[in-house]
Structure formats: structure tokens, C-alpha cells
Amino acid sequence: MAKIILTADRAVFTDYHGADLFGFGLCLPYRLVPELVQYHILSPKVPTRGLRAKYAPYAICKVEASLIAAGFSRDDVVIVPPRMVAKAIDGDTEIVAIHVLDPKGLAPVTWTLKALAGGGKSCTELEFEKLMNVVRSLKEKYGFKVIVGGPGNWQLRGYEYKYGIDVLFDGEAELTFPIIVKKLLNGEEVPRYVKGEPTPLDKIPLIITPSRNGLVQITRGCPRKCHFCNPTMWHFRSFPLDIITEEIEFNLKNGIENISLVTEDVLLYGAHGLKLNSDAVKKLFKVVVDLARRWGAPDKIGFSHVSCASALVLKDVVKYITDIQGLSDVEPTFPQVGLESGSPRIVAKYFRGKAYPWKPEDWPSIVVEAAKLFNDSYWYPCFTYIIGFPDATPDDYIATTELIDRLKSEGFVGWTFPLLLIPMGGTIIEEEKMNFPSSCIAKLSQEAIDCMIAGCKLSAVNSKTLARRVIRIKNPLLSRIFSNLASHAIDALESWISGVERDPNIVDKVYTKVDIRSTRELTKAVLPVIVKKL
Numbered sequence: 001m002a003k004i005i006l007t008a009d010r011a012v013f014t015d016y017h018g019a020d021l022f023g024f025g026l027c028l029p030y031r032l033v034p035e036l037v038q039y040h041i042l043s044p045k046v047p048t049r050g051l052r053a054k055y056a057p058y059a060i061c062k063v064e065a066s067l068i069a070a071g072f073s074r075d076d077v078v079i080v081p082p083r084m085v086a087k088a089i090d091g092d093t094e095i096v097a098i099h100v101l102d103p104k105g106l107a108p109v110t111w112t113l114k115a116l117a118g119g120g121k122s123c124t125e126l127e128f129e130k131l132m133n134v135v136r137s138l139k140e141k142y143g144f145k146v147i148v149g150g151p152g153n154w155q156l157r158g159y160e161y162k163y164g165i166d167v168l169f170d171g172e173a174e175l176t177f178p179i180i181v182k183k184l185l186n187g188e189e190v191p192r193y194v195k196g197e198p199t200p201l202d203k204i205p206l207i208i209t210p211s212r213n214g215l216v217q218i219t220r221g222c223p224r225k226c227h228f229c230n231p232t233m234w235h236f237r238s239f240p241l242d243i244i245t246e247e248i249e250f251n252l253k254n255g256i257e258n259i260s261l262v263t264e265d266v267l268l269y270g271a272h273g274l275k276l277n278s279d280a281v282k283k284l285f286k287v288v289v290d291l292a293r294r295w296g297a298p299d300k301i302g303f304s305h306v307s308c309a310s311a312l313v314l315k316d317v318v319k320y321i322t323d324i325q326g327l328s329d330v331e332p333t334f335p336q337v338g339l340e341s342g343s344p345r346i347v348a349k350y351f352r353g354k355a356y357p358w359k360p361e362d363w364p365s366i367v368v369e370a371a372k373l374f375n376d377s378y379w380y381p382c383f384t385y386i387i388g389f390p391d392a393t394p395d396d397y398i399a400t401t402e403l404i405d406r407l408k409s410e411g412f413v414g415w416t417f418p419l420l421l422i423p424m425g426g427t428i429i430e431e432e433k434m435n436f437p438s439s440c441i442a443k444l445s446q447e448a449i450d451c452m453i454a455g456c457k458l459s460a461v462n463s464k465t466l467a468r469r470v471i472r473i474k475n476p477l478l479s480r481i482f483s484n485l486a487s488h489a490i491d492a493l494e495s496w497i498s499g500v501e502r503d504p505n506i507v508d509k510v511y512t513k514v515d516i517r518s519t520r521e522l523t524k525a526v527l528p529v530i531v532k533k534l
């Protein structure tokens with residue numbers, strides 16, 4: 001068997017049924033996610049060839065490629081999904097490396113959903129613990145070393161002993177991770193915390209296992225320097241086009257049907273700092289769309305994030321991206337966009353760079369103008385905004401509520417979701433050790449609660465029109481089941497909103513007791529609704 005096993009828990013190691021957005025469903029407390037929904041809809045099993053996963057999360061593919069580039073053989077390294085871990089580990093295993101996103105349920109979306117729902121362990125946390133129970137007991141038997149890395153590694157500080165973690169790895173893997181692995185294999189001392197060095201672009205190897213949902217990275221880092229952000233601490237780079245196309249072709253050749261670009265802001269591709277590069281972004285989309293068509297793959301190219309200021313600087317590029325892919329009201333795109341706050345004071349203090357080249361006081365208008373541009377181009381964004389900046393005043397929350405009202409009155413199509421601020425490890429605010437308000441909804445100021453409700457209400461209304469466009473599943477029965485589940489989720493959101501509007505203590509008094517995890521509870525609470533609507 002292999003010397004080095006690479007894996008992740010089931011909330012990370014899945015294809016989310018082709019819809020990465022389903023990953024957010026796993027951020028809910030597991031008592032609110034029926035097992036059937038979690039394991040068959042949100043996080044289905046990844047197929048394998050023998051023990052090896054047929055595809056894997058992109059970051060794990062990169063780690064595997066780095067080990068092979070550093071001299072390990074393919075037989076030395078195997079990527080296995082969590083259900084195969086117990087079979088893959090034996091007396092030959094020397095290293096088990098685990099990629100983590102949200103192992104303790106502290107990522108902003110999870111943190112917020114837990115607070116809104118009245119607490120409880122999230123599916124992400126549950127799955128991490130399940131995996132670590134298996135790894136820990138096998139470690140006692142075989143004595144291998146455990147390395148844990150990935151964006152959620154900060155959540156595990158102080159838990160190393162509990163989970164049997166030998167090395168907590170932060171930062172970029174390509175250069176440093178293979179060195180750490182070699183040291184461990186040679187029996188050398190390795191510090192408990194390792195920070196991976198930034199990797200020059202020419203030292204980042206191409207993936208050799210296809211990536212889940214066709215994800216391929218186009219930029220790394222972000223130059224806007226928002227104080228609550230982790231990726232901004234990484235040096236900003238854009239990957240050369242030939243590297244991107246090689247990875248896409250590799251995926252397509254190996255049975256992956258989609259193309260999705262990983263970036264903190266798709267319009268930053270090819271930028272020099274914050275000097276945007278219109279030609280580079282246009283060329284990227286032209287080349288990738290042509291490639292997709294040549295391979296007979298869908299020519300709607302997914303991308304995760306974009307920013308309002310970039311869009312207003314590169315208005316022509318937003319239109320170009322829409323035209324070249326043929327986006328329409330029936331086939332729109334759904335990027336995630338940070339709105340963060342409607343208060344220029346908060347912008348100036350915590351995320352001045354996000355408004356660049358404009359000033360903090362221009363921010364509300366930047367958001368409204370960008371929203372119009374997005375919607376005119378069939379981009380229906382999910383705007384997220386932050387509740388809980390350490391010194392946020394009632395006036396700051398009122399400014400954000402007013403901005404949401406402006407979006408509504410302009411006919412904005414998309415979502416506006418509040419996120420409770422949590423000082424993620426490695427961010428500027430975490431380093432400053434500031435005081436944060438309570439994550440208990442009832443303890444927030446009335447203005448903060450009103451601000452949360454304003455965004456949730458607009459999201460609920462727009463979800464009704466957008467649900468059908470988000471759920472694009474060919475199988476008619478599955479499509480109807482998913483649509484009915486979505487409609488049930490929107491009803492639940494509306495009932496949460498009206499409950500909290502009446503009395504914020506309802507979260508602790510009532511919502512905290514809801515449990516639809518078991519098949520019995522599911523049958524009682526959800527199935528009649530689904531069946532009725534079929």
C-alpha cells in the first residue's frame with residue numbers, strides 16, 4: 001500500500017452534485033439536515049478506481065502533484081476519499097495528510113448559520129470528527145504521522161492532541177509540504193506549526209488527478225487587503241494562460257465535464273497590483289470558451305468571486321464575458337460578491353482597498369451601480385455583508401440597511417446575506433485581537449438585527465424567482481425534488497424572519513430545539529411537503 005495518503009472529510013471530499021453552492025448546506029447544524037439530504041444530495045460519494053479517487057478537491061490534487069514533482073512515485077502517494085481511508089491505511093502508511101476547510105464549524109457562513117439556527121454542531125464539524133476518529137484509531141495501531149493543512153487549519157490550534165495531529169500546516173503547499181514530508185519520513189524533528197512559503201509560478205506543478213467539478217485556479221491571493229480576509233495575506237499572482245488551459249484540458253480528457261475558475265476576483269486576472277488588465281481577462285475567457293466548445297463541454301464557465309470596483313472599472317469586460325458565453329436570463333451566472341457594509345466609516349477602517357480606485361464615501365454608489373451592471377449582464381450575485389465589526393455603531397448598521405433598501409428599490413436580482421464576523425486565523429483583525437460582539441442574535445443591537453432581517457427578506461423574495469435558474473438538473477424527477485426542497489428552505493427562511501422580527505429570543509426558545517436529522521423526523525417534517533408538490 002502507499003506510503004502517503006491524502007484525504008479530507010466527506011463535507012470537503014465530494015462533488016456537491018456538481019453544484020458547489022450545495023456546500024453551504026453543509027454549514028448548517030446537522031440536526032437541521034436530514035441524513036438523506038446530506039449524503040445523497042449535498043455530499044454524494046466520490047467514485048474510485050481501486051482506492052484512488054477518480055477526482056478530488058483541487059487543493060488535494062495540487063498537493064499530490066507537488067509530492068510527485070519533488071520525487072515521490074505515483075505508487076507512494078494516493079488520494080483516497082474518506083470512506084476508503086480505513087482500507088487504504090496499513091502498516092506501510094507513514095503519512096496521512098488531511099485537507100481541511102471548516103473542521104470546527106467556525107467559517108463565516110457556518111458561524112452565522114449556527115447563530116441564526118440556535119447552535120449545534122455543523123455537518124462540516126461532524127464529518128471532520130468522523131474522519132479523525134477513524135484516523136486516530138488507525139494511528140494508534142500503525143504509528144504514522146498526521147499532517148493537517150488547508151484554509152481551515154487555524155480552527156485546529158489547541159486541538160492537535162485531541163485529534164492526534166503531528167503537524168498543522170498553514171500557507172502554500174507546493175514548496176514546503178514535500179520538504180516536511182521528507183523530514184518526517186527520515187525521522188527528523190518537524191515543528192508542530194509549519195508555514196508554507198509562497199511558491200513562484202514556475203514551481204507550481206500541474207495537477208495529475210482530475211479536479212472536482214473542473215475547478216482550476218487562475219489567480220492566487222488578492223491585493224485589496226481587507227482586514228477580515230485571509231487570502232489577501234497571500235502574495236497576488238495570476239497563473240499563465242498555458243498552465244490554466246493545460247489543467248482544463250487534462251480535466252476534460254479525463255471525464256470532467258465542466259470548467260470552473262478559482263479566484264478571489266475573476267476581473268483581477270492579469271492585473272499588476274490593482275491596475276486591472278482588460279485584455280488579459282478577455283483573452284482568458286476567449287481561450288477557455290473556445291477550448292470548452294472544441295471539447296464539446298458546456299461553454300458557461302463558472303467562477304466563484306468578483307468585486308464591485310473591478311466590475312465598474314472593467315464594464316466592457318463584464319459585457320464581453322456575458323456575450324462570449326451567451327449568458328441569458330435562463331442561463332445566468334451567480335458570483336459571490338462582498339458588499340460588507342454600507343457605512344463609509346467602516347469601509348475606510350476595514351476595507352478601503354475594496355473601493356479602489358474610488359473613495360470609501362463612494363462605496364454605497366459603487367455597490368448599486370455594480371449591481372445594475374451585473375444584472376444587465378445576467379450576473380445574479382450573492383452579496384454578503386458583515387454584522388459585528390468590533391466598533392460598529394447603530395448608524396453603521398442603518399447605513400447598510402439603507403443600502404439594501406436602495407438595491408431593493410432599484411429592482412436588484414440576487415441575494416443579500418449577512419455574515420457574522422469571526423476573526424479568522426491569519427487575518428489583520430485576528431492579529432489585532434479586537435473585541436467582537438456576541439454571536440447570539442438576541443444580544444445584538446436592534447439596528448444590527450434590523451440590518452440582518454433586511455438582507456434576509458430581500459434574499460427570500462429573490463430566491464423564489466432564482467431557485468429554478470440555480471437548480472439546473474437534467475433528470476426531471478431529481479430536478480423537481482431539488483426545487484421542492486429549495487422551496488421548503490425559502491419557506492423556512494421566511495418563517496425564521498417573521499419569528500425573529502417578533503422576538504429575537506425565539507432563536508433560543510424555539511429554533512434551538514428543531515431536529516429533522518432522523519428519517520422519522522424527516523418523514524414528519526419534510527417529505528409531505530415534497531410529495532405534495534410533486
Ligand code: SF4
Nearest residue numbers: 222225226229232264
Ligand atoms: S476583495 Fe475579497 S479577496 Fe480581496 S482582500 Fe477583500 S475580501 Fe479578500
